[in-house]
Amino acid sequence: MAKILGNFHLALLIGVVLLVAAMFGLHREAMSAGIYPWSEFLRYLHVFAGILWIGLLYYFNFVQIPTMPKVPPELKPGVTKHIAPAALFWFRWSALATVVLGLLVAEMTQGGYSGRALMLADGYRTIGIGMWLGLIMAANVWFVIWPNQKKALGIVTVADDAKARAASVAMMASRTNLILSLPMLYCMVGQTHIGG
Structure with missing residues (x-):
């Protein structure tokens, strides 16, 4: 076994x-x-990618960020050189997969509702807010967190002060996504179980 x-x-x-x-x-x-209904299989993949993405977001915010100050200096490279880069790989690609699959699901069900949802039309307001929050969060992953984490982790070489500043920006962006994830998840679940 x-x-x-x-x-x-x-x-x-x-x-x-x-x-x-x-x-x-x-x-x-x-x-x-x-x-x-192949849209249901795409929905499954969307949910799977979303669980991976948000699970890693919660890992970073509930475990890695609060624990790093307590890790002895000689052990920190184990996280910064191995664990964090691998986790960030899955984090950013699962974010992209979640968004792409979510938009595909929205287009393949109910006659394609992504436009109405993104315009926050009646009946789609809840899912539309969830979609906007997810889009903001994914943009945050790719355009704020990842570029700054590359500097903070030494994947891109920068001066020590720029490295510290990048780590701070990445952490604040990650915390922003943590905050946005709570209403986003409510909206994604709420549309199905409560309505628009």
């Missing part, structure tokens, strides 16, 4: 196989009739 669960790629593959089994097992007739 340790060989299976100790191998990330094998565990992920097993999860994907179980996903496909669930899809075909639960919706076999719809798939064989060619009426399976």
Whole structure:
């Protein structure tokens, strides 16, 4: 069992196989009739990417940022040279995937509602606010957090004062996304369960 669960790629593959089994097992007739709502599969991918993105946002804000001052100096490179760059890779790409998949879902359901939602039209106001918050957060990831983290982590070489300033800007942008994530998640869930 340790060989299976100790191998990330094998565990992920097993999860994907179980996903496909669930899809075909639960919706076999719809798939064989060619009426399976593929927008629902895109919605699944959107939610998966969103969980990865927001999970990493919460990891940074609840765990890494508050813990780093307590980490002994000789151990900090383990985080800054290995863990943080890997986490930031998944963070920024899951943000992009969440946005792209979300917009695709919005276009593939209910006759394409992304325009009405982004205009905050009646019936789409809640999801529209969630979409705007998600777009702002994703822009923050790509255009503020990531460029500053590259400096703070030494991926891009800058002077020490610029490195410290970049770390501060990245942290404040990350905290901004933490703040925005709470109403964004409410709006995403609220549209389905409460309405527009």
